[in-house]
Amino acid sequence: MRKIPWLLLLLPLVLSSCILVVDLPVSNFRFDSNWQRNxxxxxxxxxxxxxxxxxxxxxxxxxxxxxxxxxxxxxASGDTLTLNRPITDLTRDGxxxxxxxxxxxxxxxxxxxxxxxxxxxxxxxxxxTPPPSESGRTTVTVTVTTASGRQYSGSYLYYVYSNCP
Amino acid sequence: xxxxxxxLLLAFALSSCILLVEEDExxxxxxxxQPVTPxxxxxxxxxPGSFTYRCSGxxxxxxxxxxxxLRLFYDGAFQSLSLVRRSPTLLFSGGAGGAxxxxxxxxxxxLTVRGQVVLSNCAL
Numbered sequence: 189m190r191k192i193p194w195l196l197l198l199l200p201l202v203l204s205s206c207i208l209v210v211d212l213p214v215s216n217f218r219f220d221s222n223w224q225r226n227x228x229x230x231x232x233x234x235x236x237x238x239x240x241x242x243x244x245x246x247x248x249x250x251x252x253x254x255x256x257x258x259x260x261x262x263x264a265s266g267d268t269l270t271l272n273r274p275i276t277d278l279t280r281d282g283x284x285x286x287x288x289x290x291x292x293x294x295x296x297x298x299x300x301x302x303x304x305x306x307x308x309x310x311x312x313x314x315x316x317t318p319p320p321s322e323s324g325r326t327t328v329t330v331t332v333t334t335a336s337g338r339q340y341s342g343s344y345l346y347y348v349y350s351n352c353p
Numbered sequence: 354x355x356x357x358x359x360x361l362l363l364a365f366a367l368s369s370c371i372l373l374v375e376e377d378e379x380x381x382x383x384x385x386x387q388p389v390t391p392x393x394x395x396x397x398x399x400x401p402g403s404f405t406y407r408c409s410g411x412x413x414x415x416x417x418x419x420x421x422x423l424r425l426f427y428d429g430a431f432q433s434l435s436l437v438r439r440s441p442t443l444l445f446s447g448g449a450g451g452a453x454x455x456x457x458x459x460x461x462x463x464l465t466v467r468g469q470v471v472l473s474n475c476a477l
Contacts, residue, residue: 295404323426350413
């Protein structure tokens with residue numbers, strides 16, 4: 189009779205030490221570019237220079253991914269662009285899937301169109317002292333849909349500069 | 354003997370001549386002509402709507418609100434400019450401190466900030 193309260197007391201204690209590890213099929217979205225604002229280390233776009241954009245996310249098993257969608261929204265223009273990105277445009281780097289593209293700027297290409305096939309090695313991040321000429325902002329959102337229909341997404345706001353030194 | 358014959362022939366030949374004399378047309382009354390002033394082809398304001406120009410120096414987003422007003426994004430903020438001149442090029446001025454001008458030739462644009470050209474040769 190006396191043992192039952194003791195056991196009841198021990199059970200929550202034992203259960204509380206359990207750590208349930210659930211590995212998400214897609215996680216940890218990261219974005220960068222080859223231009224980094226040296227005041228706050230934020231990645232930016234330079235419209236007068238060759239600009240690469242890169243995003244990556246953790247996805248140990250590519251086979252669970254059914255689609256990848258990119259959504260670009262320009263703050264100054266109000267333009268939006270939705271692109272379906274074939275998974276074959278991404279390369280594997282350990283547990284990560286990586287996409288690198290050249291950012292094209294201009295009417296009809298705003299926010300940008302990203303031709304595939306640029307290797308991630310081509311990204312050399314250059315620190316840039318921000319010129320006063322911030323001429324836009326582009327929000328990039330990547331949404332990955334798995335075979336089960338679950339969606340995972342990450343987003344980044346790129347400040348856009350003209351006349352980068 | 355031959356002389357009278359020649360005279361006769363000459364008279365005969367001359368009688369076959371037809372003399373055509375054009376008569377002058379009756380003169381019409383002349384309308385007074387207004388002096389023509391040379392007209393500069395007017396440059397149409399683009400838009401309304403938002404345009405992203407590619408320039409020497411980068412890109413520029415200009416939003417034409419109507420034929421006299423526009424809004425462009427530069428120096429991290431929207432700058433509101435108004436039309437100050439229509440010829441020979443469209444010239445808009447304004448923004449923070451009145452420091453911004455946007456000149457549009459009809460095919461190319463130039464952005465000037467505080468008297469300095471910052472974006473030139475802008476085109477769609």
